[in-house]
Amino acid sequence: xxxNLTLIIEGLAFFATAxxxxxxxxxxMMAAIEERQKKIAEGLTAAEQxxxxxxxxxxxxxxxxxxxxxxxxxxxxxxxxxxxxxRDKALEDAQAERNRQKAAATAEIVSATERARSExxxxxxxxxxxGASHILQREVDANAHRKLLDELVAEL
Amino acid sequence: MAGIAPQExxxxxxxxxxxxxxxxxxxxxxxxxxxxxxxxxxVLLGLFLAVFIPVARRATSGVPGKFQALVESILMFVxxxxxxxxxxxxxxxxxxxxxxxVLTFLMNFMDILPVDLLPxxxxxxxxxxLRVVPTADLNTTLGMSLGVFLLVQYFGLxxxxxxxxxxxxxxxxxxxxxxVLKVLLALPNLLLRVIEEAVxxxxxxxxxxxxxxxxxxxxxxxxxxxxxxxxxxxMTYIMGPAQFLADFVWTLFHLLIITLQAFIFMMxxxxxxxxxxxxx
Numbered sequence: 384x385x386x387n388l389t390l391i392i393e394g395l396a397f398f399a400t401a402x403x404x405x406x407x408x409x410x411x412m413m414a415a416i417e418e419r420q421k422k423i424a425e426g427l428t429a430a431e432q433x434x435x436x437x438x439x440x441x442x443x444x445x446x447x448x449x450x451x452x453x454x455x456x457x458x459x460x461x462x463x464x465x466x467x468x469x470r471d472k473a474l475e476d477a478q479a480e481r482n483r484q485k486a487a488a489t490a491e492i493v494s495a496t497e498r499a500r501s502e503x504x505x506x507x508x509x510x511x512x513x514g515a516s517h518i519l520q521r522e523v524d525a526n527a528h529r530k531l532l533d534e535l536v537a538e539l
Numbered sequence: 540m541a542g543i544a545p546q547e548x549x550x551x552x553x554x555x556x557x558x559x560x561x562x563x564x565x566x567x568x569x570x571x572x573x574x575x576x577x578x579x580x581x582v583l584l585g586l587f588l589a590v591f592i593p594v595a596r597r598a599t600s601g602v603p604g605k606f607q608a609l610v611e612s613i614l615m616f617v618x619x620x621x622x623x624x625x626x627x628x629x630x631x632x633x634x635x636x637x638x639x640x641v642l643t644f645l646m647n648f649m650d651i652l653p654v655d656l657l658p659x660x661x662x663x664x665x666x667x668x669l670r671v672v673p674t675a676d677l678n679t680t681l682g683m684s685l686g687v688f689l690l691v692q693y694f695g696l697x698x699x700x701x702x703x704x705x706x707x708x709x710x711x712x713x714x715x716x717x718x719v720l721k722v723l724l725a726l727p728n729l730l731l732r733v734i735e736e737a738v739x740x741x742x743x744x745x746x747x748x749x750x751x752x753x754x755x756x757x758x759x760x761x762x763x764x765x766x767x768x769x770x771x772x773x774m775t776y777i778m779g780p781a782q783f784l785a786d787f788v789w790t791l792f793h794l795l796i797i798t799l800q801a802f803i804f805m806m807x808x809x810x811x812x813x814x815x816x817x818x819x
Binding site: 385386387388389390391392393394395396397398400401402403404405407408409411412413414415416418419422 | 564568569570571572573576577580581584587588591592594595596598599600601603610611614615618630631633634635637638639642673676677678679681682683685686
């Protein structure tokens with residue numbers, strides 16, 4: 384094997400290639416790879432964070448729903464209670480009104496009866512006087528017998 | 540080849556295949572250039588750069604294309620090895636390792652091409668000698684390993700002070716606290732260091748060269764099986780299949796070797812450089 388000038392040429396060619404690779408090939412390629420690695424790492428972190436946030440939001444939603452249910456139950460219960468109160472009050476009012484009207488009607492009946500009775504008494508007195516006149520064939524002085532008549536009417 | 544005895548033609552064939560296309564640029568054996576080695580090297584490194592650099596410049600940090608993914612995976616493979624082994628700071632070691640790996644692989648791969656393909660194509664153009672495997676030329680492997688040797692020294696100097704660099708030459712590997720022993724051990728230490736440093740480029744280059752040269756030689760020997768035979772020759776029908784089988788098996792095996800040798804050359808370069816950068 385002859386060692387000759389080829390050795391130097393080959394050595395130089397080799398290192399010149401390596402230098403060109405260092406200058407123009409390696410850095411952009413490496414930068415692209417590293418940037419992608421960074422992107423992937425960021426993506427993973429973001430995904431993890433999103434997962435945590437979702438979990439948190441789920442928990443919050445759970446609490447909110449629970450609270451809402453409770454509130455709704457309270458409102459319904461309150462409404463029921465209120466409705467009961469209104470019903471009771473209406474019932475009471477109606478009862479009072481009935482009693483009142485009943486009392487008024489009773490009073491009117493009583494007074495009308497009384498009125499009718501006293502009218503009838505008055506008329507009866509007249510009738511009695513008229514009848515007595517006819518029987519006696521003469522005028523009866525109503526005034527003269529007023530006291531007697533009144534006693535008679537009162538007895539009726 | 541009529542008229543030549545088979546033995547002679549076989550020797551001729553093998554010698555012919557082992558002869559470089561040379562250009563004498565001056566007097567003396569050294570001032571010669573193996574033009575075939577240089578041209579194939581330039582074509583291959585041109586190919587490498589023409590493919591790699593545009594891909595690298597157009598590399599996207601988004602979703603990579605299939606080819607970019609391939610290039611990236613090779614790059615990351617080399618980069619991981621460098622990061623695992625080399626703990627100093629250097630912008631050059633990664634690109635250098637990648638270049639060594641890919642370029643050595645490409646050069647080695649020339650061995651897989653049919654052994655007579657390019658030489659006979661060249662012969663039809665009037666070029667009568669052509670060796671297509673640059674790494675089967677000791678000049679290539681030694682040129683590379685001497686470059687690595689120089690770089691190792693540079694790394695040693697750059698990663699430590701000048702004093703420490705020379706101090707390590709006489710205090711490592713035999714260490715002592717006694718001044719007298721220190722002086723006594725200085726010479727053995729220096730001697731070992733010189734041997735160590737000198738052996739590295741030699742072993743590095745000879746390992747690759749030996750593998751590739753042997754591989755090339757075996758391909759030539761397989762080719763010789765049917766040398767000078769034609770369709771009318773009875774032996775063709777026995778040797779032909781044997782040649783095919785041998786070629787097939789050797790190619791499978793050799794594919795492993797060329798990859799492994801490229802990897803070893805790169806790995807040892809990284810190891811030598813990281814040893815130089817570390818403080819003992």
